[in-house]
Amino acid sequence: MCHSTDSRPPAPPVRGEVASHRQIELSAADGNRLLAYRAEPAEPNGRGMVILPDVRGLHPYYRDLAVRFAEAGFRTIAIDYFGRTEGLGGRGDDFDFMTHVKQVTTDGVRADVKAATDSLSAHGPVFTVGFCMGGAHSWRQAAEGNGLAGGIGFYGALRAIEPPATGPGAPLLLLRAGADTVSTPEDFAAYEAALEEVGTPYESHVYEGAPHSFFDRSYAQWAEACRDAWQRMLSFTERHA
Structure with a gap:
């Protein structure tokens, strides 16, 4: 949680x-x-950026x-x-x-x-960024298109959404926590396979050892990962603006 x-x-x-x-x-x-x-x-x-908490x-x-x-x-x-x-x-x-x-x-x-x-x-151009439940919904919004330039999600709770059935949608950035238990590696493998099947472009990065919610609850211990995530978000939005 x-x-x-x-x-x-x-x-x-x-x-x-x-x-x-x-x-x-x-x-x-x-x-x-x-x-x-x-x-x-x-x-x-x-x-522009819309934050999904x-x-x-x-x-x-x-x-x-x-x-x-x-x-x-x-x-x-x-x-x-x-x-x-x-x-x-x-x-x-x-x-x-x-x-x-x-x-x-x-x-x-x-x-x-x-x-x-x-x-x-x-x-x-407008992007979304979300966290946990919001991360999954951020990916879903962009995967559906919805006029977005792209969707970013941190440690998304994939159980909150259905995999994409049509596409391609706007590009996605998946920022994952390696020690996350909310969505498993198998969950992400299935989700990424669904994105590939419909042709939605995505980038996925795993912060090895980082816990779920590392960007807020424990950012002080994961400062380097947080700095890297900021840079990845900036790069992603610059490239897809």
Whole structure:
């Protein structure tokens, strides 16, 4: 399970200024109202990023992470999953997220992500990045196309999605934890085989020995892996912008 109570996102390799950052509300096409957090860079790099959190939804960690991406030049929106079942309340450490995770649907995630990507797409290509459950959904959004330039996922919980049935979709970046137990190497082998069958391009990198959630819960112990992951994300978005 992805969970941490005292963590701060690793800083991007080069930290720029942030023009603004604030909590917002978005409206999906199906009428859902959802919490989100938007961060605007002072010097945009021409790319947008939508953050799909882990099971905690719009936890303070992901608001901080939106700022980190803005420091790297991305117009960024982090979304919450639970507007349909919990409304627009807070998502602190006392939030009973698992009650609501069980009610999350792929159609709902797709609609909510589109609300965020539509808010960014006028400014350039948009990517998604997700973590655990959000990592799998990030891959799914891009594998389906959905107007995205690419999808990045950290240690995705593959049980949250179905393998792609059609393609090719937008390129994917799979950032995996070698000691992860949420999705096994066999799970990833099957998922990558499905991507190859439909022609969706992907890159996969395993951080040997790293635990699930190394990018947030234990980033201090895995600083080198986190720096490498930042560089891989920047390279991936530059090449596919």
